[in-house]
Amino acid sequence: MFLTQGQEQSLFLNKTSEKIKIDGILDEGVWITNPKVSGFWQNFPYDTSFAQTKTEVMVCYSDECIYVGAVCYDSLPGKYVIQSLKRDFSYPVSDAFVFTFDPFSDKQNGFSFGVNPYGVQREGLVQFGGGQGVTTNWDNKWFSEVKRYNDRWVVEMAIPFKSIRYKSNADEWRVNFSRNDLKRNENSTWVRVPRQYNISSLAFTAPMKWETPPKKAARNISIIPYAIGKISKDFILRSPIKYEGNAGLDAKITFGAMNLDITLNPDFSQVEVDRQITNLTRFSLFFPEQRQFFIENSDLFDRFGFRQIRPFFSRRIGLDNGNIIPIIGGMRLSGKPNKNWRIGVMDMQTTKIKINNVDVYAQNYFVAAAQRNVFKRSNIAFIFVNKQQFDSTGYSATAYNRVAGLDYNLASANNRWIGKFFFHHSLSDKNNNDAFAHASFLNYSTQNWSLEWNHEYVNKNYSAGTGFTPRIFQTNNLTGTGYRLSYWRFEPKINYFIYPKNSIINKMGPELYMDHYRNEKFVSTDMVLQGAWDIFFTNTAGIFVDYQNIYTKLLFPTDVTFTNSYNLLDTGNYYYQNLNFKFRTNQRRILNGSFNLNYGSYFTGEKASYSMDVSLRLQPYAIISLNYTHDEIKMPYLYDWVNLDLISPRIELSFSRSVFFTTFVQYNSQAQNVNINCRFQWRFKPMSDLFIVYSDNYTSKEFGEKNRAVVLKFVYWFGL
Numbered sequence: 001m002f003l004t005q006g007q008e009q010s011l012f013l014n015k016t017s018e019k020i021k022i023d024g025i026l027d028e029g030v031w032i033t034n035p036k037v038s039g040f041w042q043n044f045p046y047d048t049s050f051a052q053t054k055t056e057v058m059v060c061y062s063d064e065c066i067y068v069g070a071v072c073y074d075s076l077p078g079k080y081v082i083q084s085l086k087r088d089f090s091y092p093v094s095d096a097f098v099f100t101f102d103p104f105s106d107k108q109n110g111f112s113f114g115v116n117p118y119g120v121q122r123e124g125l126v127q128f129g130g131g132q133g134v135t136t137n138w139d140n141k142w143f144s145e146v147k148r149y150n151d152r153w154v155v156e157m158a159i160p161f162k163s164i165r166y167k168s169n170a171d172e173w174r175v176n177f178s179r180n181d182l183k184r185n186e187n188s189t190w191v192r193v194p195r196q197y198n199i200s201s202l203a204f205t206a207p208m209k210w211e212t213p214p215k216k217a218a219r220n221i222s223i224i225p226y227a228i229g230k231i232s233k234d235f236i237l238r239s240p241i242k243y244e245g246n247a248g249l250d251a252k253i254t255f256g257a258m259n260l261d262i263t264l265n266p267d268f269s270q271v272e273v274d275r276q277i278t279n280l281t282r283f284s285l286f287f288p289e290q291r292q293f294f295i296e297n298s299d300l301f302d303r304f305g306f307r308q309i310r311p312f313f314s315r316r317i318g319l320d321n322g323n324i325i326p327i328i329g330g331m332r333l334s335g336k337p338n339k340n341w342r343i344g345v346m347d348m349q350t351t352k353i354k355i356n357n358v359d360v361y362a363q364n365y366f367v368a369a370a371q372r373n374v375f376k377r378s379n380i381a382f383i384f385v386n387k388q389q390f391d392s393t394g395y396s397a398t399a400y401n402r403v404a405g406l407d408y409n410l411a412s413a414n415n416r417w418i419g420k421f422f423f424h425h426s427l428s429d430k431n432n433n434d435a436f437a438h439a440s441f442l443n444y445s446t447q448n449w450s451l452e453w454n455h456e457y458v459n460k461n462y463s464a465g466t467g468f469t470p471r472i473f474q475t476n477n478l479t480g481t482g483y484r485l486s487y488w489r490f491e492p493k494i495n496y497f498i499y500p501k502n503s504i505i506n507k508m509g510p511e512l513y514m515d516h517y518r519n520e521k522f523v524s525t526d527m528v529l530q531g532a533w534d535i536f537f538t539n540t541a542g543i544f545v546d547y548q549n550i551y552t553k554l555l556f557p558t559d560v561t562f563t564n565s566y567n568l569l570d571t572g573n574y575y576y577q578n579l580n581f582k583f584r585t586n587q588r589r590i591l592n593g594s595f596n597l598n599y600g601s602y603f604t605g606e607k608a609s610y611s612m613d614v615s616l617r618l619q620p621y622a623i624i625s626l627n628y629t630h631d632e633i634k635m636p637y638l639y640d641w642v643n644l645d646l647i648s649p650r651i652e653l654s655f656s657r658s659v660f661f662t663t664f665v666q667y668n669s670q671a672q673n674v675n676i677n678c679r680f681q682w683r684f685k686p687m688s689d690l691f692i693v694y695s696d697n698y699t700s701k702e703f704g705e706k707n708r709a710v711v712l713k714f715v716y717w718f719g720l
Contacts, residue, residue, distance in 0.1 A: 009191055009206040011037060011175055016060050016067075024119075024147035024156050026058075026069045034058040034069075040179060041192035043199050045506050045538045051188035053181040055097070061214065068157040070097050072117070072179060075151060080117045081182035081588050082620040085654035087683075088122050088136040093587055095182050097155050100126060100134075100200055102174040103166030104257075104339045107202040107377045108411070110174075111164055117153045118620055119146035120657055127299040129377055129411045130200035131418060135299065140164075141686050141719065161217035165257040165335055168216035174205035182588045185539060196447050196497075203377065203415040220254035221720040224687075228267050232709035250293060258335035263293050266318075266327050267713070293330075300334055300344040300369050304383045304407055304422065305467070309437050309458060311403040311424050312385050313468040317348050317365050325350045325360060342371040342379075352390075361399075362390040365466055376413040382406055383424075387465045398429040401465030410442070418443050426463045435461035437469070447497065454491035460484040460520070471517075476556040477568055485555075486520035495534075508535040511546070527551040537586075544582040551575050552603070560603050561633045561642040562670060569603055569635070576601035590617045605635035623652045645669045658683040667700060674698040687717035 016030045026032075037057040042049055054073040061067060074080075080095045091098065091114065098114035110126040112134045121144055124134035143158040166173070177190040178199045193204040230244040248265030294314035301312050318327045330348030337343065348365045364387070371381040382405070389399035405424035410417060419442040426435045439456040458472050461484070471489075475482045497509040511532040517525045532546035557568035578600025585592045593614035600607065609632070615625040631644040650664035663678040676696040683689050691713040697706040 011059060011206060011208045013208060013210050014060050015211045016062055020062075020067055020156075020158065022143045022145050022156050022158050024145035024154050026071070026154060026156060030060050030067075031058055031069050034060055037177065037190055040177070040188040040190055042186060042188050043178075043193050043195055044187040045185065045195075047192065047195040051179070051186060053179065053184050053186050053188060055177070055179045055188065057099075057177050057190070059099075059175075059208070061210070063215070064162075064218075065158045065160050068099050068113075068155070068159070070155040070177070071152055072097050072155065072181075073152045074181070074183070076183050078183055079619070080153075082116055082118055082120075083617060084623055084652060084660075085118060085120055085620050085657045086652070086660055087120060087657075088124070089116060089120055091122070091134070091178075091180060093182070094180065096122070096178075096180045098122070098178045098180075099157065099159075100130075100176050100178065100202075100205070101208065102126070102202050102205055103164065103170070104336060105170070105172060105174050105207075106339055106373055107174065107205065107413075108373065108379065109336075109342070110202055112200060113142060113144075113157060113159055115144050115146055115155055115157070117146060117148055118657075119144065125299065126200050126202060128303065128409075129415070129418075130202045131198055131411070131415065133198050134200050139687060141717075160220075161214055162220035162254060164217075165254065165259065166214070166217070167257055167336070167339065169213045171210055171213045173208045173210075174202065175208040176205045185588065194447065196445055196450075197415055201415055203411070203413065216256060217254070220252070222252040222687075223249060223718040223720065224251070224715060225249040225718075226267060226713060226715045228711065228713045230709060230711045232707065234707045235705040236707070256335075257337065258333065261293065261332045261334075262329070263327070263331070264329040266293055266329075300342060300371065301346065301367055301383070303409070304369070304381065304405055305424060305437075306420075306439055306441070306456065308469065308471055309424075309439060309456060310468040311383055311405050311464050312367050312466055313464075316387075316466045316468075318350060320355070320360065323355050323360075325353060325363075327351075330365075340373040344369045364388045364390065367466070377411040379409050380406070381409065385464070385466050400428060401463055402427040403464050403467065416444055416446060418445075424462070424464075426461075428463055428465075431461045431463070433461060434459045435463060437462045447499070450493075450495040450497075452491075452493040454489070454493075456487075456489040456491075458487055460486040474555060477559055478557050487525070488518040488520075488522065490514070490516045490518075504537055504539070506536045506538040508533070523553075524551065525553045525555075540584075540587045542582075542584040544580075544584075546580045547577070548580070548600070549575075549577050561635065561638070563642055563644070567635070567637055569637075574603045576603060578602075578607070590619070591615070592617075602633060603635070605633065605638075607634070608632045621654050623650075625650045625652075643669070669700055672700045673706075674700050674703065685717075689713075689715045691715070 014034065018028055018030050020028050040051040040055050041047065042051050056071045058069040083089055083094050094116050096114050096116045098112055100110060100112045102110035108129050112124045112126050114122040122136060123138065123140060123142065124136035125138045126134055140163040142160060142163055145156050147154045179188050187199060189199050191204050191206045193199050193201060226249065227247045228245065232242045246267055248267060251262040253260040304311050318325050328349045328351050330346065332346040334344035345368045350363045352362045353360050366386040369381065369383045371379050373379045385403045387401045391399065403424055403426045405422060407420060407422040410419035421440045423438045424436060437458040441454045444451045458469060460472055471487055472484050473482060474485055491514065493513045495509060495511045497507045499507050511534060513530040515528040519525050529549040530546050535543040552574045554569060554571045554574065557570055560569050578598055580598045582594065582596045584594040593612060596611040598609040611629040613627045615623060617623050627648040629646040633642040645667065647667040648664060653661040660681045666675040678694040680692040681689055693711040696708045698704060699706060
């Protein structure tokens with residue numbers, strides 16, 4: 001039964017033995033008699049009143065499934081806002097209804113299932129308390145259907161218990177429902193979520209009480225084999241056409257709240273090419289993991305450390321400077337044995353190969369993590385990572401790298417305080433003294449204020465062989481010698497937001513930010529001081545202006561134009577400034593985009609940057625987009641301006657909810673490369689796919705052929 005405004009919300013679930021047909025028509029007896037949840041609260045553009053768009057929800061369950069029925073009323077004329085018919089759509093830019101629940105009632109981890117008015121599914125994991133949204137890379141089998149009418153669209157869902165992880169015989173979970181109505185420009189939730197927080201935040205959920213607690217789910221066993229064929233040609237090496245074939249499989253076994261994932265001879269050819277970025281820094285760029293096996297349930301391992309101080313980064317496994325290292329196989333066990341503990345263990349083994357006639361030896365990668373809940377929504381977590389080489393004689397006693405770390409993740413009950421504190425130490429066959437890293441992050445946020453503190457310290461002897469720590473590596477361009485250098489980082493930030501009443505502006509306000517690096521002797525090496533003013537319009541458009549005062553200490557002669565020029569800038573202290581202006585249009589429009597202008601001094605010269613990202617949505621069947629970035633650098637010792645261009649047109653076609661085609665081109669003058677990638681996907685049954693991928697690479701100047709490949713891949717999901 002639903003309790004009205006002013007009372008503590010809760011939801012009582014009745015058990016049914018009636019057979020429910022998932023067809024988007026709520027004509028079964030249980031739907032007719034079941035109490036309805038209504039009275040949604042606005043989250044955007046305001047959060048102090050009930051939603052104008054009416055939504056009614058019903059939930060019941062059987063021995064096998066949780067059932068959800070929802071009536072999403074729509075009183076405004078016009079089309080729904082839909083990006084495409086592709087699965088796992090982005091919630092902020094699509095009309096949608098979402099069911100979010102926390103089976104362990106710890107307000108830290110949960111599940112999210114949603115649909116849009118065209119019946120496209122979206123499922124994902126709610127991690128880190130939900131403050132960062134939903135990870136939609138998690139896939140599983142569930143069932144839904146939608147019916148559209150003139151004044152409403154109706155949702156019917158069935159989520160098998162065996163598709164999710166939960167503790168059996170728990171008499172209460174936690175739940176929230178959300179509705180995005182972009183036609184009205186309103187985001188709403190059943191349990192009120194203050195507008196400064198993500199609507200997926202598990203801090204704002206209500207009890208969902210069972211008539212009788214759900215029993216232990218039936219064991220869910222899935223076998224997912226694949227077969228692949230590839231034709232490729234390397235024009236630079238003038239090698240003959242190469243024909244390759246391969247096969248392998250994944251297996252997923254769920255028992256209770258634990259998952260066992262097994263992979264044998266995995267292949268990642270269905271993964272799209274990384275979106276390229278013009279790199280105007282002295283350090284490596286971060287590219288997120290895209291391979292399905294590593295993404296699923298990966299948050300337990302990936303959350304350790306910070307983005308630029310990671311003890312474990314799965315892209316280190318099976319990839320080496322863009323070269324694929326074959327993986328023999330691996331397994332991962334992860335889950336929650338009880339409410340307060342979460343554990344994960346993974347082991348992967350690669351094989352020995354040659355790259356450019358150089359031996360790359362086999363490696364074993366092992367990682368174990370454990371997390372213990374403390375206080376209301378916080379936890380203490382431990383990680384151990386081991387990378388072990390197997391060379392020509394077998395096990396190597398010296399070629400290894402290990403990291404052990406302890407993290408404390410803070411989240412207050414009201415979500416105002418979030419933070420992280422960690423200490424990690426590495427161990428290898430040498431340089432183990434002071435081989436550690438530590439950091440702290442703390443954020444306090446209300447509707448008007450956001451106060452943030454961050455510090456980092458990484459010792460030069462800290463070595464995360466299966467991690468990501470780019471800042472400690474610097475190279476002398478004259479000698480080609482690389483150095484490991486310790487550093488401190490301090491990063492405070494203050495935002496203040498004003499919410500004008502009866503205005504086209506939803507919120508606006510100033511920002512003060514500092515990003516400051518010092519070496520191990522505490523001498524300043526880099527600093528950015530930034531003042532900004534941000535304006536967020538109610539229609540989702542925005543204007544953002546910032547001014548930066550920058551200091552850089554060059555330790556070696558450096559090519560600051562990043563064009564592999566022999567004209568290097570001398571070592572020394574450099575001070576310069578720039579002004580940045582960004583405009584984002586109404587993202588609900590069929591034609592929308594963002595535009596960025598940046599101009600200022602640059603070391604001893606000047607730099608101007610322009611970028612735009614434009615998208616045309618021919619909903620729901622096509623999205624045509626263009627990303628363009630242009631950088632101009634002028635240095636006194638160069639004869640002319642240096643011009644760097646990155647152009648990326650893209651076309652995404654959705655012929656139905658199961659047939660998709662994506663093609664894009666990336667022209668990168670910095671990398672002197674043109675990449676063409678075309679990807680056809682036919683999802684002929686749930687979680688089973690046929691992929692055809694075509695890729696082509698050319699030089700950017702002469703447009704000479706470099707390499708070309710066509711891949712055919714077949715994946716089939718057997719549920720046992």
